[in-house]
Amino acid sequence: MSRLVVVGHGPTSNRLVEALLAGGFAGRVTVLGEEPRPAYDRVALTSYLAGRSVEDLTYPVPEGVVLRLSSRVTAIDRDRRTVTVADGHVEPYDVLVLATGSSPFVPPVPGRDLPGCFVYRTIDDLDAIREAAAGATGGVVIGGGLLGLEAADALRGLGLATHVVEMGGWLMPRQLDEGGGAVLRGHIEALGLTVHTEAGAKEVAAGPDGRVSGLVKPDGEIIDAQVVVFSAGVRPRDELARQAGLEVGPRGGVAVDDGMRTSDPAIYAVGECALHDGMVYGLVGPCFTMAEVAADRILGGEAVFTRADLSTKLKLLGVEVAQFGAMDGALDVTFMDPVGGVYQKLFVSDDARTLLGGICVGDATPYNTLKPFVGRDLPGAPSELLFTGGPANMELPDDAQVCSCNNVTKGQVCAAITGNGLTDVAGIKACTRAGTTCGSCVPMLKRILVSSGVEVSKALCEHFTYSRAELFDIVRVRGITTFSQLITEHGTGRGCDVCKPVVASILASLGNGHILDGEQAALQDTNDHFLANIQRNGTYSVVPRIPGGEITPDKLIVIGEVARDFGLYTKITGGQRIDLFGARVEQLPRIWKRLVDAGFESGHAYGKALRTIKSCVGSTWCRYGVQDSVGLAIALELRYRGLRSPHKLKSAVSGCARECAEARSKDFGIIATEKGWNLYVGGNGGFTPRHADLFASDLGTEELIRVIDRFLMFYIRTADRLQRTSAWVEDQGLDYVRQVVLDDSLGICADLEAQMERHVAGYADEWRTTIEDPDKLRRFVSFVNAPGTPDPSIRFETERDQVKPVLIPLEAVRS
Amino acid sequence: MTALREDLETTCWTPVCSYTDLLPERGACALVDGRQVALFRTFDGVLYAIGNHDPFSGAQVLSRGIVGTRTGEPCVASPMHKQVFSLVTGVCLDDPAVSVPTYPVRVAADGAVEVGAG
Numbered sequence: 012m013s014r015l016v017v018v019g020h021g022p023t024s025n026r027l028v029e030a031l032l033a034g035g036f037a038g039r040v041t042v043l044g045e046e047p048r049p050a051y052d053r054v055a056l057t058s059y060l061a062g063r064s065v066e067d068l069t070y071p072v073p074e075g076v077v078l079r080l081s082s083r084v085t086a087i088d089r090d091r092r093t094v095t096v097a098d099g100h101v102e103p104y105d106v107l108v109l110a111t112g113s114s115p116f117v118p119p120v121p122g123r124d125l126p127g128c129f130v131y132r133t134i135d136d137l138d139a140i141r142e143a144a145a146g147a148t149g150g151v152v153i154g155g156g157l158l159g160l161e162a163a164d165a166l167r168g169l170g171l172a173t174h175v176v177e178m179g180g181w182l183m184p185r186q187l188d189e190g191g192g193a194v195l196r197g198h199i200e201a202l203g204l205t206v207h208t209e210a211g212a213k214e215v216a217a218g219p220d221g222r223v224s225g226l227v228k229p230d231g232e233i234i235d236a237q238v239v240v241f242s243a244g245v246r247p248r249d250e251l252a253r254q255a256g257l258e259v260g261p262r263g264g265v266a267v268d269d270g271m272r273t274s275d276p277a278i279y280a281v282g283e284c285a286l287h288d289g290m291v292y293g294l295v296g297p298c299f300t301m302a303e304v305a306a307d308r309i310l311g312g313e314a315v316f317t318r319a320d321l322s323t324k325l326k327l328l329g330v331e332v333a334q335f336g337a338m339d340g341a342l343d344v345t346f347m348d349p350v351g352g353v354y355q356k357l358f359v360s361d362d363a364r365t366l367l368g369g370i371c372v373g374d375a376t377p378y379n380t381l382k383p384f385v386g387r388d389l390p391g392a393p394s395e396l397l398f399t400g401g402p403a404n405m406e407l408p409d410d411a412q413v414c415s416c417n418n419v420t421k422g423q424v425c426a427a428i429t430g431n432g433l434t435d436v437a438g439i440k441a442c443t444r445a446g447t448t449c450g451s452c453v454p455m456l457k458r459i460l461v462s463s464g465v466e467v468s469k470a471l472c473e474h475f476t477y478s479r480a481e482l483f484d485i486v487r488v489r490g491i492t493t494f495s496q497l498i499t500e501h502g503t504g505r506g507c508d509v510c511k512p513v514v515a516s517i518l519a520s521l522g523n524g525h526i527l528d529g530e531q532a533a534l535q536d537t538n539d540h541f542l543a544n545i546q547r548n549g550t551y552s553v554v555p556r557i558p559g560g561e562i563t564p565d566k567l568i569v570i571g572e573v574a575r576d577f578g579l580y581t582k583i584t585g586g587q588r589i590d591l592f593g594a595r596v597e598q599l600p601r602i603w604k605r606l607v608d609a610g611f612e613s614g615h616a617y618g619k620a621l622r623t624i625k626s627c628v629g630s631t632w633c634r635y636g637v638q639d640s641v642g643l644a645i646a647l648e649l650r651y652r653g654l655r656s657p658h659k660l661k662s663a664v665s666g667c668a669r670e671c672a673e674a675r676s677k678d679f680g681i682i683a684t685e686k687g688w689n690l691y692v693g694g695n696g697g698f699t700p701r702h703a704d705l706f707a708s709d710l711g712t713e714e715l716i717r718v719i720d721r722f723l724m725f726y727i728r729t730a731d732r733l734q735r736t737s738a739w740v741e742d743q744g745l746d747y748v749r750q751v752v753l754d755d756s757l758g759i760c761a762d763l764e765a766q767m768e769r770h771v772a773g774y775a776d777e778w779r780t781t782i783e784d785p786d787k788l789r790r791f792v793s794f795v796n797a798p799g800t801p802d803p804s805i806r807f808e809t810e811r812d813q814v815k816p817v818l819i820p821l822e823a824v825r826s
Numbered sequence: 827m828t829a830l831r832e833d834l835e836t837t838c839w840t841p842v843c844s845y846t847d848l849l850p851e852r853g854a855c856a857l858v859d860g861r862q863v864a865l866f867r868t869f870d871g872v873l874y875a876i877g878n879h880d881p882f883s884g885a886q887v888l889s890r891g892i893v894g895t896r897t898g899e900p901c902v903a904s905p906m907h908k909q910v911f912s913l914v915t916g917v918c919l920d921d922p923a924v925s926v927p928t929y930p931v932r933v934a935a936d937g938a939v940e941v942g943a944g
Contacts, residue, residue, distance in 0.1 A: 067923075473897065495869075505851065505869050507894035508903030508910070533851035537890040537905035540852075545905055549885035789847070795854040795865070796842040804862070804879075804886045819884035 013038035015309065016094060016104035018084045018251065020044030022053055023282030023298040024110035025070045030306035032073050040075065041102055043082040043094070046133060054295055059137055060165045068134075087255040089275055106277055106309055109252060109265055110302075113245035113283040113293065118153070122215030127223025128239045131162040140238060144169040147237035151175075151226045153212050154242035155182040160327045162240045163204055167328075174205045174234050176226065178243075181208055186323055186334040187370055190345065194354035194372045198330040201352075207234075215239055247284045247291050260286040269315045271305040279305045292319055296416040320415045324371075324378045333378035336368025336385035346397040348373075357381070357393045364388050379455055383411035383421065413459070414445035414452045421459060428463050436460065471732060472509040475502045479513055479657060479732045486517050487728075493530050494518075512536045513732050516619055519655040520727050521766075522773050525780050526655075527787050538617035541791070542777050543599055548805055548816035551599060552592040553579075554616035555606050556652060559626045559644035559664075560587025569609040577602055580813045586623030586661065588614055593814050595801050596791050603778040612776035615653060619733075621660045624648040625673070629666030629683070638683030640666035643712065647681075650716065653774045654723065657730040657739075661696075675703045678736040679719055684708070688715045692722060692748070693740030701737040704745050707753060717764065721752045724763035837930055837942035845937050848873070853889035853902065858941050863929055864889035865939065866913055868900045874913035875929040875941050880904045881918075888926065 015031070017024050020042050028040060044050070051068040059068060072078050079096070086095040093103045115130035117123055127147075129140050144150065150166035152159045155177025166173040175182070181192025182199070196206050210228050218224030226234045247264040258266040258274035264286025271279045271287075281301040283293055292298055297319030307314035322335035330352075340358030347354055353373035359366055366384045371377055381389075381396060387408065389396065407413070409422035427433060427442040436456050440446045446453045469478040475498075477485065482497070491497050494514050498506055506514070515534035519526055526532075526539055538544050543551035555570065570589050574581045579602075580592040594602055603613075616622060624647050627633065629640030644664040654660070663672035664681045674680025680691040686709040694703030707718055725748070730739040740748060750756040781787045792798040807814040842856035848867040855878050856863045862878035866889075878886045883906035891902040893913075900913040910919045911926055918924040930942035 474894075504895040504898060505893075505900075507896065507901075508892040508908055511892050511894060530850075532849060533893065536892060537887070540890065545887070545890070547883065547885065547906075549887045790849075790854075793855065794857045794862075795847055796856045796858075800857060802862075802886055 013105045014103060015040050015106045015108070016102050017042045017108045017110055018094060019110035019112055019282075019284075020046070020050045020078065020080075021110065021112050021282065022050060022070070022295060023112070023302045024108075025050040026299045027108060027110060027281055027302035027306050028076055029073055030303050031309060032075060034306060034310045036306075036310060038105070039077065041077045041079065041104075043084055043096060043102065044078065044080050045083045046135070047081045048134065049078060049080065051134065053132075056131075056134075056137065057161050057165050057168075059134060060141060060168055065134055084251060087251055087278075089255055089278070092277065104277075106279070108305060108309075109273070109278065109280040109284055110282050111248040111251060111284045113247050113291075115241060116244045116246050117241045118212070118243055120153075120212045120215055122217060122223070123241065125215055125217050125223045126221065127237055128215060128241065131158060131165070131240050131242050137165070140165070140240065141169060143238050144171055147171055149174070149225075149234070149236040150238040150240065151234050151236040152240045152242055153226075154244065155179070155206065155208065156185060156242065156244070157183060157323070157325070157327070159240075159242035160199070162242050163199075164328045166238065166240065167202070167204060171236075171238060172203075172205075174207060174226075174236065175199070176207045176210050176212060176228070176234075178211050179208065182206065183332065186332065186338075187372065188338065188356065190347070191332075191354045191356065191370045191372045194347075194349075194352055195327075195330060195332060197349075198352050198373065199328055202328055204328075205234075245283065245293060247286065249284055249286075252278075252280065252284075260289070260291075264291045267316075269304075269317070270308040270313075271301055271316060272308070279309070281305045287316060288318060290318065292321075294319075294321060294323065296320065296418065299416065300418050320412065322378070322382060322415050324375050330373060331371065331375040333371040333375040334369070335378055335382040336366065338368055338370070340367040342393075344393040344397060346394075355397050357397060359389065359393050363393060366393075379452070382415075383407050383413060383455075387411075407459070413455050414443075417444040417447065419443045419445035424456060424459050425463055428460060433460070471513060472507055474498060474504045474506050474510050477501065479517075479734075480729045482513065483517050483520075483728050486514075487521060492518065492523055494534055495530060506534075508536070509732070512539070512619070515539065516655045516657065520770075522769050525775070525777065527777075527781065527790075532787075532790075541596060541599060542603075542613060542617060542781060543594065544617045546592060546816070548818065549802065550592070550805055550816065551594050551596065552590050552616070553594055553599065553602055553606075554584065554588050554590050554614040555611035556614035556648070557588045557623075558648040558652075559624055559641050561626075561641055561645060566609060566611070569606070569611075573602055573605045576605075578807070578814055580815065584616075584623075587625050588616075588623055590616070593807065593816070595793060595805060597793055597798065597801065600782050600788055600791050604782050607776070607779050607782065612652075613778040615777075619656055619659050621648070621651040621654045621656070621662075623661060624651075625661075625663035625677075627664075627666050627669075627671035629664075633666060633671075635669055636666035636683070637685050638666050638688070640664040640672065640681075640683060643681065643688070644672075647716070647719070650771055651719075651723065653777070654727075654770055656723070656727045658733050658735045660723070660736070676700065677703060679703070679722065681715065687711050690715060690718060693737045693745070695735055695737035697735075703737075704740065706745075706749065718752060720767040721760050721763045722748070724766050725751055725759075728763075839932070839934075839940040839942050841934065841938040841940050843939050845873075845933050845939055848939065851893040853891065853893065855886070855889035856941060858929075862886045862889075863941050864902070865931060865941070866893055866900075866902060868893060868913070872900070873931045873933065873939060874900065875931040876902075876911065876913060876916045877926040877928075879926065880906055880909075881924050881926060882907055882909050 050070045083097045084094050085097050093101050150171035151174045152163045153176050155175045163173050163175045182195050213229045214227040216225045249259045249265045252265040265280035267280050267285045282298040304314040304316045324333035341361035343358045345356045355371045357369045366389050407421045411421050413421050470476045511534040582590050584590050624644040626640045626644035630636035660678045662677045662679050663674040665672040665674045666683050676696045677694045682689045688710045689708050690706045691703035692706045695701040793802040806817040840858050853864050853866045863875050864878040866874045878888050891905045893902050901910045903910045916926045916928040
């Protein structure tokens, strides 16, 4: 039986053992770890200070491995093939793997051993830094490289005024050029950190208590600090190898061949302690590859480690920083946006056709799109690629690496997709490991998935194989009125938070009575179920309808009185209404009663439904107005109130071309002309803003309403779940929607208009119906067994003379 | 109705409402010994009780989520950020490292729903 011993238990060692066991290694595997805890994810170390637990960061120890923790190996006896642990234990091996990693380099600065000086390497280091930071106000990180900036982020997170001291001329000199470093510096200083470049450390000064009190720079400046973190590079831990007479490099590192074998054929070295072809690697990707090569060789394979890609992409202090390929070239192209803090540079060959490398700060899109093209012909002119973020439809070659952390090529991803019938990114991750480490290649994986012709399922969820539009037709054509009937006849299981609200919306659009009637009540999302909007502490906000934003003084006073009497926070919304926040479920019916009695009704702010129709003051008051925008907005809002749709609907009417109501950012917007109304559709605020397109011009009021009726109903019938009009219009094509709605090319317009007429005729205020129904009212309690008791976990404090929720502290939750 | 736990005899049962107070496939919250317990009645009439506290948002809201199934397992989606929890085990099906407590629940002879907190 063969005995394999691994010295060191970090990410590389862990990957090696995993690969060995996955490959069916039959011998005994013993791992000797120096730290008191099993291997953890060092890349995510800083998240530990932000509250992530050690358990979260720790890799699971594979079954069948003997793991000895707190076991520092002190000697290797190559003749007897044993290693000796500090506690005297002797472990025999047939094959030995050194995975001893590296140790932080601490420059010989006077005072570097004072209490308050740290390195940034292990969980124990972080614990010590956190403890020292508790009574401190200032911190210094020596080293402005990748790890130094991460340490600086950690110190800042611990509340210290943080300085970064870098010997070189700019930050991250190994990954960035001067221009990139300067832009990065701007980002970091904007976060409140102080950056010193071309600066070293002359001395760490001590205070009267013998602890660190500051850092003295060579120019004599003293930085006030009680915590000093050295992050000036790492050194391979090769002392065991040296002592055992193995070959090491002139500047350290255990020399290995392409199979990760040291000068002793029974001993391998992997990870940051290994020196391959004159290089020591400090990045997780190459280290994992070394582990897999060594495992393959130990199992009898012939895997080869070649010079690894040193590309890096990361988010440092919230700033995207990336570097790939070479850091110089015959020609380069730079894109610089000093306002947005973006710096992007591509290095290309002298004929400007071959991509050699690139640098990105502030926006790493070129890293994702262009990195696979390193060493190949560029898919376009370099300047164009930088300005547009890369061509939309570029074909990657099969041998292009898409995941550099796990060394996965496009060809491997494609093979996994076709070989296993994969249909989603999760499947690619499971089969290839691509996308599982830093995740920056996930958008690329999605694109490969789509371009490999995978039919992305239209199924709504696991319960229905139909799209929303198909379900709408099934419900409409078969006259189905309940979820139970629909899922029994056309689905499986009992539904979920995806399909139930969709079916609720379809039933509501087709006029099936109050949304809380009978079985429909169980389909509604919490907002619709309580006819109010849930907010972060579990209370609700209430928004009465104020059509067109026009409101009488008496009604304004009622809203004020209700808010005062129930202790609610009030805010004018972006849609010209008033939002009342902080209502508990048991207060909702009493709040509505007061509002309904004063002539208000539900504003449907809680629903995927028509929200507001904003207006300017129009021709009545405005000296520029050419039409009555308020009158039209009110008429439209009353016509479409309560209309449920795939997504919320917003609209606005502007009384002249000055567009004060911002109608072109709405799902449908109307702008007055001298000759009538112009209708715009498919506008969108929100996450992906889009200006609405002109749909029809100079319409009379009646004609306008008929066109909107048709447009909205066609959208409601055919859009996907949660698809806004903007995406729907782009999907269908504006011309096609025009043909259907204006030219009646499908012959369905009469039907669409009739459906809208039924909606308008059948409208009833949901609040009023609810407060008049004792059965429905019984649901509005915090506790079914204590109806009068308010939820004690909801508490408020005061800010700017109004209530605000006291947030409940989150228990540690896995991210 | 079958009990969910073996230790019936040692469990202390608190009546909270009548079975018909619970709508099919909808939750309600009960206050039991100062704890907020989310009660659910699934389509087939079975009752489940889990903690009302949503570990992701910190709010006491799980009783207000949408009830359904995931690969046949009864579950509820938090109304806050839609993480789905098994009604049987309390485990978050989207992140199995997170779970909420489960409580025994039964219908007594008089039709009262009782929650066990012993």
